[in-house]
Amino acid sequence: MTLQKISAVLATECDALKFASPVAAVYNPFMYAAQPYKLYLKRWGAAPKKVIFLGMNPGPWGMAQTGVPFGEVSIVRDWLGIEAPVGKPPLEHPKRPIEGFGCTKSEVSGRRLWGLFRDQFGEPEKFFREHFVANYCPLVFMNASGANITPDKLPAGEAAPLFRICDRALADTITLLEPQWVIGIGGFAEKRIKIVQQCYFNDSGGGGKQKKSGKNPRHFSTARILHPSPANPKANTGWDSEVITTLAELGIWQG
Numbered sequence: 001m002t003l004q005k006i007s008a009v010l011a012t013e014c015d016a017l018k019f020a021s022p023v024a025a026v027y028n029p030f031m032y033a034a035q036p037y038k039l040y041l042k043r044w045g046a047a048p049k050k051v052i053f054l055g056m057n058p059g060p061w062g063m064a065q066t067g068v069p070f071g072e073v074s075i076v077r078d079w080l081g082i083e084a085p086v087g088k089p090p091l092e093h094p095k096r097p098i099e100g101f102g103c104t105k106s107e108v109s110g111r112r113l114w115g116l117f118r119d120q121f122g123e124p125e126k127f128f129r130e131h132f133v134a135n136y137c138p139l140v141f142m143n144a145s146g147a148n149i150t151p152d153k154l155p156a157g158e159a160a161p162l163f164r165i166c167d168r169a170l171a172d173t174i175t176l177l178e179p180q181w182v183i184g185i186g187g188f189a190e191k192r193i194k195i196v197q198q199c200y201f202n203d204s205g206g207g208g209k210q211k212k213s214g215k216n217p218r219h220f221s222t223a224r225i226l227h228p229s230p231a232n233p234k235a236n237t238g239w240d241s242e243v244i245t246t247l248a249e250l251g252i253w254q255g
Contacts, residue, residue, distance in 0.1 A: 001172055003045045004038060007138075010169040014139055017165075019158050023149060025093040027140035029058055032098065033067030035084035036076070040068045043082065048178040050130035051252060053113075053225075054170070054193060055185045057137040057151055060096045062107030069135045070185075072110030073103050079118050095146030112228035113185070116240050120253070132177060136192050137166050152188050167192065171200040179220050181252055186227030193222045223250055 011030030019026055030037060058064045066076045067086065077083045086100030113133070121127040139162075141149035151159065170192065174182060182197075184190025201219070225243045228235050234242075247253040 001176055003041045003173065003176065006169050006172045006176070007037065007041070010138055010165065013165045014137070014162065017158070017162055019141065019154070022143045023141050023154075023158075024144040025089075025091050025096070025142045027058070027064050027089045027096075027098070027142075028138060029063050029067045029140070030138045032087035032089050033063075033065070033100070035067070036071075036082050036086065036101075037067035039082045039084055040080065044080070044124065044128040045132060046128075047176055049128075049132045050179060051132070051181045051183060052174070052177060052179045053131065053133045053183050053185055054189045055109075055133070055135045056188050057135055058140045059107045059109055060140060060142075060148065061103060061105040062110040063135065064096070064140050065098060065100055065103040065107075069133045070107065070110035070113045072107040072114060073101055074106075075111065075114040075118065077101060079114065080124055093142050093146050096140075096142055108230045109228045112235070112239055116243060119240075120244070132179075134170075134173060136170060136189055137162065150188070163192070167196050167199065170196050174201070174220065181221050181223065181250070183247075183252075184222070184224045186229075186232075187224060190222060190224040197222060221250075 007030055011028060015028050015031060055069055059070070063069050063071045065071065065086065066073055068076045068080065068082060083101050086098065088098050092098060117127045117131070137151045141151070141154070143149055151162065154162070174196070182193045184193050197220070225246050226232070226235055226239060228239055230236055244253065
Protein backbone atom coordinates (compact mmCIF):
# COMPACT_ATOMS: atom_id res chain seq x y z
CA MET A 1 0.00 0.00 0.00
CA THR A 2 1.25 3.51 -0.85
CA LEU A 3 -0.09 6.95 0.04
CA GLN A 4 -1.07 7.34 -3.61
CA LYS A 5 -3.13 4.14 -3.47
CA ILE A 6 -4.68 5.03 -0.11
CA SER A 7 -5.77 8.45 -1.38
CA ALA A 8 -7.06 7.04 -4.68
CA VAL A 9 -9.30 4.54 -2.87
CA LEU A 10 -10.41 7.21 -0.40
CA ALA A 11 -11.26 9.61 -3.23
CA THR A 12 -13.26 7.04 -5.19
CA GLU A 13 -15.21 5.72 -2.21
CA CYS A 14 -16.02 9.20 -0.87
CA ASP A 15 -17.06 10.33 -4.36
CA ALA A 16 -19.74 7.63 -4.44
CA LEU A 17 -21.47 8.91 -1.28
CA LYS A 18 -24.64 11.01 -1.46
CA PHE A 19 -25.51 13.93 0.80
CA ALA A 20 -28.90 15.59 1.21
CA SER A 21 -29.94 19.14 2.12
CA PRO A 22 -28.61 21.31 3.70
CA VAL A 23 -25.55 20.15 1.75
CA ALA A 24 -25.86 21.86 -1.64
CA ALA A 25 -22.39 21.22 -3.08
CA VAL A 26 -19.56 18.79 -2.38
CA TYR A 27 -15.99 19.23 -3.60
CA ASN A 28 -13.52 16.34 -3.80
CA PRO A 29 -10.05 17.89 -4.37
CA PHE A 30 -8.48 14.42 -4.68
CA MET A 31 -10.35 14.22 -7.99
CA TYR A 32 -10.05 17.63 -9.64
CA ALA A 33 -6.79 18.68 -7.91
CA ALA A 34 -5.12 15.28 -8.16
CA GLN A 35 -2.00 16.56 -9.93
CA PRO A 36 -0.68 18.85 -7.16
CA TYR A 37 -1.71 16.37 -4.47
CA LYS A 38 0.24 13.58 -6.18
CA LEU A 39 3.26 15.90 -6.34
CA TYR A 40 2.86 16.56 -2.61
CA LEU A 41 2.88 12.84 -1.85
CA LYS A 42 5.75 12.08 -4.22
CA ARG A 43 7.93 14.88 -2.92
CA TRP A 44 7.12 14.88 0.77
CA GLY A 45 5.36 11.60 1.66
CA ALA A 46 8.26 9.19 2.04
CA ALA A 47 7.93 6.80 5.00
CA PRO A 48 8.55 6.60 7.87
CA LYS A 49 7.50 9.75 9.77
CA LYS A 50 7.80 10.54 13.44
CA VAL A 51 4.73 12.80 13.51
CA ILE A 52 1.53 13.01 11.47
CA PHE A 53 -0.49 16.22 11.87
CA LEU A 54 -4.13 15.52 10.99
CA GLY A 55 -6.73 18.13 10.08
CA MET A 56 -10.49 17.73 9.65
CA ASN A 57 -11.23 18.42 5.97
CA PRO A 58 -10.24 20.90 3.23
CA GLY A 59 -10.81 24.62 3.50
CA PRO A 60 -12.39 26.49 0.55
CA TRP A 61 -9.31 28.65 -0.14
CA GLY A 62 -6.68 26.08 0.80
CA MET A 63 -6.79 22.41 -0.11
CA ALA A 64 -9.92 22.99 -2.19
CA GLN A 65 -7.75 25.16 -4.47
CA THR A 66 -4.35 23.42 -4.33
CA GLY A 67 -5.07 19.79 -3.42
CA VAL A 68 -2.59 20.04 -0.52
CA PRO A 69 -3.82 19.78 3.09
CA PHE A 70 -4.09 23.27 4.61
CA GLY A 71 -2.75 24.33 1.21
CA GLU A 72 -2.56 28.11 1.31
CA VAL A 73 -1.62 28.99 -2.28
CA SER A 74 1.51 31.06 -1.77
CA ILE A 75 3.07 28.64 0.74
CA VAL A 76 2.32 25.57 -1.38
CA ARG A 77 3.87 27.22 -4.43
CA ASP A 78 6.76 29.11 -2.83
CA TRP A 79 7.76 26.94 0.16
CA LEU A 80 6.65 23.44 -0.77
CA GLY A 81 7.61 24.00 -4.40
CA ILE A 82 4.36 22.58 -5.77
CA GLU A 83 2.27 24.01 -8.59
CA ALA A 84 0.22 22.06 -11.14
CA PRO A 85 -3.01 22.37 -13.12
CA VAL A 86 -6.25 22.15 -11.15
CA GLY A 87 -9.58 21.27 -12.72
CA LYS A 88 -13.14 21.91 -11.57
CA PRO A 89 -15.59 19.93 -9.44
CA PRO A 90 -18.67 18.63 -11.28
CA LEU A 91 -20.92 21.11 -9.44
CA GLU A 92 -19.19 24.38 -8.61
CA HIS A 93 -20.82 26.70 -6.11
CA PRO A 94 -20.84 30.29 -7.46
CA LYS A 95 -19.60 31.66 -4.14
CA ARG A 96 -16.77 29.11 -3.85
CA PRO A 97 -15.13 29.10 -7.30
CA ILE A 98 -12.13 26.87 -7.90
CA GLU A 99 -9.31 28.91 -9.40
CA GLY A 100 -6.43 26.65 -8.43
CA PHE A 101 -3.10 28.39 -8.03
CA GLY A 102 -4.67 31.53 -9.47
CA CYS A 103 -6.78 31.93 -6.32
CA THR A 104 -6.01 35.25 -4.63
CA LYS A 105 -7.82 34.53 -1.37
CA SER A 106 -5.70 33.40 1.56
CA GLU A 107 -6.53 30.35 3.67
CA VAL A 108 -5.79 31.70 7.14
CA SER A 109 -5.59 28.28 8.79
CA GLY A 110 -3.09 27.10 6.20
CA ARG A 111 -1.06 30.29 6.36
CA ARG A 112 -0.75 29.92 10.12
CA LEU A 113 0.01 26.18 10.14
CA TRP A 114 2.51 26.05 7.29
CA GLY A 115 3.93 29.41 8.34
CA LEU A 116 4.75 27.94 11.74
CA PHE A 117 6.48 24.95 10.17
CA ARG A 118 8.42 27.21 7.79
CA ASP A 119 9.52 29.50 10.62
CA GLN A 120 10.59 26.56 12.82
CA PHE A 121 12.38 24.47 10.22
CA GLY A 122 13.44 26.91 7.52
CA GLU A 123 13.58 24.36 4.70
CA PRO A 124 10.72 21.98 3.88
CA GLU A 125 13.20 19.09 3.66
CA LYS A 126 13.93 19.49 7.36
CA PHE A 127 10.26 19.51 8.30
CA PHE A 128 9.24 16.53 6.18
CA ARG A 129 12.17 14.45 7.33
CA GLU A 130 10.05 13.51 10.35
CA HIS A 131 6.65 15.17 9.81
CA PHE A 132 3.67 14.88 7.50
CA VAL A 133 0.37 16.79 7.21
CA ALA A 134 -2.87 15.10 6.16
CA ASN A 135 -6.62 15.61 6.40
CA TYR A 136 -9.04 13.06 7.82
CA CYS A 137 -11.81 13.70 5.27
CA PRO A 138 -11.07 14.79 1.69
CA LEU A 139 -14.47 16.38 1.02
CA VAL A 140 -15.63 20.01 1.26
CA PHE A 141 -19.31 20.52 2.11
CA MET A 142 -21.27 23.74 1.46
CA ASN A 143 -24.85 24.79 2.00
CA ALA A 144 -26.93 26.81 -0.45
CA SER A 145 -25.34 30.11 0.64
CA GLY A 146 -21.83 28.70 0.22
CA ALA A 147 -21.17 28.48 3.96
CA ASN A 148 -18.95 25.64 5.10
CA ILE A 149 -20.47 22.53 6.68
CA THR A 150 -17.92 20.55 8.66
CA PRO A 151 -18.11 16.72 8.71
CA ASP A 152 -19.09 16.66 12.38
CA LYS A 153 -22.26 18.58 11.50
CA LEU A 154 -23.54 15.99 9.01
CA PRO A 155 -26.56 13.86 9.99
CA ALA A 156 -25.57 10.57 11.59
CA GLY A 157 -26.87 8.55 8.66
CA GLU A 158 -24.58 10.41 6.26
CA ALA A 159 -21.63 10.74 8.62
CA ALA A 160 -21.38 7.04 9.52
CA PRO A 161 -20.47 5.68 6.05
CA LEU A 162 -18.15 8.63 5.46
CA PHE A 163 -16.35 8.08 8.75
CA ARG A 164 -15.95 4.34 8.10
CA ILE A 165 -14.17 5.10 4.83
CA CYS A 166 -12.01 7.83 6.34
CA ASP A 167 -11.17 5.76 9.43
CA ARG A 168 -9.85 2.94 7.26
CA ALA A 169 -7.77 5.33 5.16
CA LEU A 170 -6.29 6.88 8.30
CA ALA A 171 -5.46 3.43 9.69
CA ASP A 172 -3.73 2.52 6.42
CA THR A 173 -1.78 5.79 6.47
CA ILE A 174 -0.62 5.20 10.04
CA THR A 175 0.39 1.63 9.22
CA LEU A 176 2.43 2.86 6.25
CA LEU A 177 4.12 5.87 7.87
CA GLU A 178 4.68 4.23 11.29
CA PRO A 179 4.52 7.46 13.34
CA GLN A 180 5.35 7.79 16.99
CA TRP A 181 2.74 10.54 17.27
CA VAL A 182 -0.51 11.34 15.47
CA ILE A 183 -1.54 14.88 16.39
CA GLY A 184 -5.06 16.14 15.84
CA ILE A 185 -5.31 19.70 14.59
CA GLY A 186 -8.37 20.49 16.68
CA GLY A 187 -10.72 18.33 18.70
CA PHE A 188 -12.58 16.55 15.91
CA ALA A 189 -9.39 15.18 14.37
CA GLU A 190 -8.10 14.07 17.76
CA LYS A 191 -11.38 12.22 18.39
CA ARG A 192 -11.16 10.32 15.09
CA ILE A 193 -7.51 9.42 15.73
CA LYS A 194 -8.46 7.89 19.08
CA ILE A 195 -11.32 5.95 17.50
CA VAL A 196 -9.01 4.58 14.83
CA GLN A 197 -6.39 3.75 17.45
CA GLN A 198 -8.95 1.78 19.45
CA CYS A 199 -10.54 -0.02 16.50
CA TYR A 200 -7.46 -0.82 14.44
CA PHE A 201 -4.44 -0.80 16.75
CA ASN A 202 -5.56 -1.72 20.25
CA ASP A 203 -4.25 -5.09 21.46
CA SER A 204 -7.34 -5.79 23.54
CA GLY A 205 -10.21 -5.06 21.22
CA GLY A 206 -11.72 -3.83 18.01
CA GLY A 207 -10.58 -6.62 15.70
CA GLY A 208 -9.33 -3.99 13.26
CA LYS A 209 -7.82 -4.52 9.86
CA GLN A 210 -4.24 -4.81 11.08
CA LYS A 211 -5.20 -7.50 13.64
CA LYS A 212 -7.02 -9.53 10.99
CA SER A 213 -4.03 -9.33 8.65
CA GLY A 214 -1.81 -10.86 11.33
CA LYS A 215 0.38 -7.79 11.80
CA ASN A 216 1.34 -6.64 15.26
CA PRO A 217 -0.62 -3.55 16.29
CA ARG A 218 1.35 -0.36 15.78
CA HIS A 219 1.69 1.65 18.98
CA PHE A 220 1.61 5.43 18.73
CA SER A 221 0.65 8.33 20.96
CA THR A 222 -2.07 10.87 20.32
CA ALA A 223 -2.54 14.51 21.28
CA ARG A 224 -4.09 17.72 20.03
CA ILE A 225 -2.90 21.16 19.02
CA LEU A 226 -5.09 24.23 18.86
CA HIS A 227 -6.81 24.57 15.49
CA PRO A 228 -5.50 27.66 13.63
CA SER A 229 -8.87 28.69 12.18
CA PRO A 230 -9.81 32.35 12.75
CA ALA A 231 -13.25 31.02 13.72
CA ASN A 232 -11.56 29.73 16.86
CA PRO A 233 -11.17 32.80 19.14
CA LYS A 234 -8.25 31.23 21.01
CA ALA A 235 -6.30 30.95 17.74
CA ASN A 236 -6.34 34.66 17.02
CA THR A 237 -3.85 35.61 19.72
CA GLY A 238 -0.57 33.80 20.21
CA TRP A 239 -1.48 30.67 18.27
CA ASP A 240 2.12 29.96 17.25
CA SER A 241 3.51 30.18 20.77
CA GLU A 242 0.75 28.00 22.21
CA VAL A 243 1.37 25.26 19.64
CA ILE A 244 5.12 25.41 20.16
CA THR A 245 4.57 25.10 23.92
CA THR A 246 2.20 22.15 23.48
CA LEU A 247 4.64 20.27 21.24
CA ALA A 248 7.54 21.03 23.56
CA GLU A 249 5.62 19.75 26.60
CA LEU A 250 4.88 16.54 24.70
CA GLY A 251 8.58 16.16 23.92
CA ILE A 252 7.99 16.31 20.17
CA TRP A 253 9.78 19.61 19.62
CA GLN A 254 12.41 21.34 21.70
CA GLY A 255 11.09 24.40 23.47
